[in-house]
Amino acid sequence: MNNLAPLAEALYAGRLALLIGPGVDEAAAADFCSRLARCVQEMPIFWVLTTRVDTQLAHAFEQAGVAYEPVVRDDTLAHRDDTLPALVHLFGSPGEPEGPYQQGDTSAEERLLHDPRRAEVRWLLHEIFSRHVFLAYGCDLTAAWFQALRDSFSGSEWPRPVYLVVADAAEGAAWASPGVELLFIDPLGLLDGRRVPALPRSRLQALFPWESATKGALDPAEEELSFDILPSPPPPPPPAEVEFSPDIPQSLPDAYQALRIDAAAPERVTVGVSFVLAVAIRQPDAPILQEKDLTRVESGEAEVLFAAGADAVRLRLRVNAPACAIADPDTYAFRLRRGANPPPFYFHLTPQQIGPISILIQLFQEDEWLGGARLQAEADAVPAGAVTLQLRSQPLTAAADTAIKWQVQELEQQRDEARRYLLRLQAKLIPPPDAISQVRIETEIDETRARIRGIEEEIDALMTGLTPDT
Numbered sequence: 406m407n408n409l410a411p412l413a414e415a416l417y418a419g420r421l422a423l424l425i426g427p428g429v430d431e432a433a434a435a436d437f438c439s440r441l442a443r444c445v446q447e448m449p450i451f452w453v454l455t456t457r458v459d460t461q462l463a464h465a466f467e468q469a470g471v472a473y474e475p476v477v478r479d480d481t482l483a484h485r486d487d488t489l490p491a492l493v494h495l496f497g498s499p500g501e502p503e504g505p506y507q508q509g510d511t512s513a514e515e516r517l518l519h520d521p522r523r524a525e526v527r528w529l530l531h532e533i534f535s536r537h538v539f540l541a542y543g544c545d546l547t548a549a550w551f552q553a554l555r556d557s558f559s560g561s562e563w564p565r566p567v568y569l570v571v572a573d574a575a576e577g578a579a580w581a582s583p584g585v586e587l588l589f590i591d592p593l594g595l596l597d598g599r600r601v602p603a604l605p606r607s608r609l610q611a612l613f614p615w616e617s618a619t620k621g622a623l624d625p626a627e628e629e630l631s632f633d634i635l636p637s638p639p640p641p642p643p644p645a646e647v648e649f650s651p652d653i654p655q656s657l658p659d660a661y662q663a664l665r666i667d668a669a670a671p672e673r674v675t676v677g678v679s680f681v682l683a684v685a686i687r688q689p690d691a692p693i694l695q696e697k698d699l700t701r702v703e704s705g706e707a708e709v710l711f712a713a714g715a716d717a718v719r720l721r722l723r724v725n726a727p728a729c730a731i732a733d734p735d736t737y738a739f740r741l742r743r744g745a746n747p748p749p750f751y752f753h754l755t756p757q758q759i760g761p762i763s764i765l766i767q768l769f770q771e772d773e774w775l776g777g778a779r780l781q782a783e784a785d786a787v788p789a790g791a792v793t794l795q796l797r798s799q800p801l802t803a804a805a806d807t808a809i810k811w812q813v814q815e816l817e818q819q820r821d822e823a824r825r826y827l828l829r830l831q832a833k834l835i836p837p838p839d840a841i842s843q844v845r846i847e848t849e850i851d852e853t854r855a856r857i858r859g860i861e862e863e864i865d866a867l868m869t870g871l872t873p874d875t
Contacts, residue, residue: 409592411566415538419449420565422533426456428543428580433596437542438465440595445490446471452533454493456544458513462492479525493526495550514550524829531557532822539567542595546582555584570596662743666705667694668766669749676756679732684722684766685749686741694749707768709741717742721769722750725817727861728762729754763865813867820860827853 415421429437442465444450455462466473474486476493496513517523534554544551546569555561563584570588571577577587591597667685674680685694686707694702709718723736732753741747756762830850837843 409588412538412540412568412592415565416448416450419451420537421450422452422454422537422539423450424454424456424539424541424544425462426542426544427458428545429457429596434461435465437595438462439469440593442466442469442471444593444595445473451490452493452537453490454495454530454533456496456513458494458496458498460498463498466492476526476529478520478522480522482525482529493529495526495530514548517550518553525826528825530554534558534567535564538565540593541567541569541585542591544569545580546585547580551582555582660711661708662711663689664707664709664741664768665689665691666707666766666768667702667749668704669694669696669699669702671699672701674756674762676759679753679755682724682752682754682764683749684724684752685746686720686722686768687746688744691746696749705766709770711743718770723767723769724752724754724764725767726754726762726764728758729756729764813864816860816864816867820857820864823853823857823860827857 412421423441425441438461441453441462445453445466446469453462463475471490473490473492474481475498476482476491477498495517497516517527531554535558546567555563558564561583567585568588569577569580569582569585570591571580573589577589581587665687667683667687669683669685671680681696681699683694683696683699687694689706693704709720711718717740719738720741721736721738724731725735732755735752737750739747754764827850830846830853833846834843838846
């Protein structure tokens with residue numbers, strides 16, 4: 406039996422993407438595309454990728470009145486509206502300047518893999534697969550482009566689940582790829598219109614507790630979600646034997662646990678000279694972090710959710726400092742046991758400018774932001790700049806704070822993407838191109854820098870609106 410829970414959870418969280426290939430039965434393609442357009446209209450699906458080279462999907466979106474952004478080459482990404490679903494034509498579209506493609510044209514696959522005009526599209530494809538669960542229809546996942554994409558990830562393994570809907574075992578054997586789970590049912594009902602049962606809303610609210618704050622308390626009469634395209638999870642497996650610490654009860658309910666974030670830095674820093682930032686995640690009653698020579702210490706707060714029966718959670722600690730160079734790593738992933746105080750984590754930062762330095766420390770539980778600490782430091786050209794630690798962090802309890810934190814996280818992703826794009830633009834100036842291209846690239850560099858500054862200003866403004874600690 407297939408485990409469809411990750412697919413349902415991704416759909417509920419807006420992290421499900423669709424991959425549509427030419428293998429969908431042509432006789433049923435029109436109905437399939439119409440159902441897909443309605444699904445995108447009703448549900449938080451923001452990415453539809455296709456290797457089809459006809460206009461049926463675009464026509465279905467237009468017929469259903471679904472506003473969307475078409476993506477074909479890099480130049481179509483520059484001004485894309487991120488609030489609209491994107492229809493990404495991986496093999497191009499019939500209206501391209503190179504001329505129309507034909508189904509099965511190998512040159513289309515070669516262009517996706519090697520065309521310099523699709524470098525940004527290839528990077529975008531990698532980013533989408535990094536963050537989304539994928540559901541594929543009518544796709545030959547043994548294709549060279551798909552294998553190259555998988556090989557680009559660590560260990561040649563998909564970072565998120567990938568599902569392929571197939572009609573029978575023979576089709577699955579022909580199209581299957583390592584790491585892809587075959588589905589002999591269509592959970593979204595795109596092929597035949599029959600949707601599988603809903604996943605109970607109470608289960609989803611347990612998985613995504615911040616949704617409870619924004620959607621309100623669960624009404625017993627509304628146990629099922631208002632839409633019915635979420636698949637039911639399989640029966641739970643027999644409980645495995647878990648080794649618990651002697652001081653931990655053998656039966657533990659879901660529970661939030663408060664933590665404290667301690668940050669320590671030296672009193673003085675110098676431009677161009679590396680300094681150490683120590684960060685410790687500790688229990689509220691644990692001793693304050695003390696490190697030799699790191700005498701300026703401040704603390705913030707966070708909360709983690711321990712699932713029923715679990716004695717540990719997976720956390721991720723990240724430091725952002727736009728005015729500093731951060732030696733690898735700038736992120737640590739670790740497991741925290743109930744009641745434990747793990748050793749401190751150390752980051753090496755080098756100030757790159759004189760004046761104020763903003764350092765943001767964030768703690769995540771998988772994809773959930775648990776707490777943040779903002780540090781304001783002052784760097785001088787000589788060892789005389791004082792480091793002032795002004796940390797602030799809130800537990801995820803208020804709906805308003807939750808919304809702000811999600812906005813900040815999305816803005817940070819946009820900022821990081823803009824920074825990577827800026828590096829690629831700067832690389833295009835080496836060697837120098839012709840005069841017209843150089844002016845165009847330099848103009849785009851200035852616009853990208855201005856966009857990065859604007860995003861950082863938005864982040865700062867949102868952070869000041871968070872509820873102060875009490």
